[in-house]
Amino acid sequence: NAGVTQTPKFRVLKTGQSMTLLCAQDMNHEYMYWYRQDPGMGLRLIHYSVGEGTTAKGEVPDGYNVSRLKKQNFLLGLESAAPSQTSVYFCASRPTGPNEKLFFGSGTQLSVL
Amino acid sequence: GQNIDQPTEMTATEGAIVQINCTYQTSGFNGLFWYQQHAGEAPTFLSYNVLDGLEEKGRFSSFLSRSKGYSYLLLKELQMKDSASYLCAVNDNQGGKLIFGQGTELSVKP
Numbered sequence: 001n002a003g004v005t006q007t008p009k010f011r012v013l014k015t016g017q018s019m020t021l022l023c024a025q026d027m028n029h030e031y032m033y034w035y036r037q038d039p040g041m042g043l044r045l046i047h048y049s050v051g052e053g054t055t056a057k058g059e060v061p062d063g064y065n066v067s068r069l070k071k072q073n074f075l076l077g078l079e080s081a082a083p084s085q086t087s088v089y090f091c092a093s094r095p096t097g098p099n100e101k102l103f104f105g106s107g108t109q110l111s112v113l
Numbered sequence: 114g115q116n117i118d119q120p121t122e123m124t125a126t127e128g129a130i131v132q133i134n135c136t137y138q139t140s141g142f143n144g145l146f147w148y149q150q151h152a153g154e155a156p157t158f159l160s161y162n163v164l165d166g167l168e169e170k171g172r173f174s175s176f177l178s179r180s181k182g183y184s185y186l187l188l189k190e191l192q193m194k195d196s197a198s199y200l201c202a203v204n205d206n207q208g209g210k211l212i213f214g215q216g217t218e219l220s221v222k223p
Contacts, residue, residue: 042215104155
C-alpha cells in the first residue's frame with residue numbers, strides 16, 4: 001500500500017498563477033484533510049472532507065478551493081497564488097471514528113514569488 | 114471559536130522528564146491527540162485521550178482533564194531523538210474536523 005501520496009513535492013509559482021495539489025489515498029478512508037504549516041504556526045486546517053462529494057471549510061480557507069469527486073482523491077486548488085500562500089502543505093486521511101489517527105502525506109513545499 | 118495553546122519552545126536534558134502542556138477552548142470536543150513531528154517530516158501519532166485521566170505508552174504518557182480543557186504529554190528518560198515538535202490536536206465534534214495547536218519545539222541537550 002502506498003498510503004497517502006501528494007503531488008507535486010515541490011513547486012515554485014509566480015504571483016497570480018494557478019495550480020492544483022493532488023492528494024490520493026488507497027486506504028478507503030472517508031475523511032480527508034488539507035493543512036498548511038508555516039514556521040511557528042503548527043498545522044492550520046484549510047479544508048476537509050467527510051466523504052466523496054463533500055467538502056467543508058477549515059480555519060484558513062480563503063484563497064483555496066477543493067474538490068472530492070472520487071473518494072480516494074482530494075484536490076487543493078489555488079486560483080491566483082499570492083506570496084502569503086508560500087508554505088508546506090500536508091494532506092491527511094483517516095477512517096471515520098473520533099479516535100482514528102491521521103495518515104499524512106509527505107508534504108508539498110510551495111513557494112510563491 | 115476555537116483556541117488551542119501550547120508553549121512555543123522547551124529545553125530539557127537527556128535522561129530527564131519533561132511535561133508539555135496543551136489548553137483548549139473549542140466549540141465541541143470529541144477527543145485530543147498528540148503528534149510528534151521531526152524537522153522536514155510529516156507528523157506521527159503518539160496518543161489519543163477522550164476520557165479524563167492518564168494514558169501510558171512506554172516512555173510517553175498523556176493526560177486529559179475535560180473540565181479544565183487541559184492536557185499534557187509527559188516524556189520520560191529523554192533521548193536525543195526526542196528533539197522534535199509536539200503537536201496537540203482536538204477533535205471538534207462537528208463530524209471529522211480536527212484542529213491543531215501551534216506545536217511545542219522540544220530541544221533535548223546532552
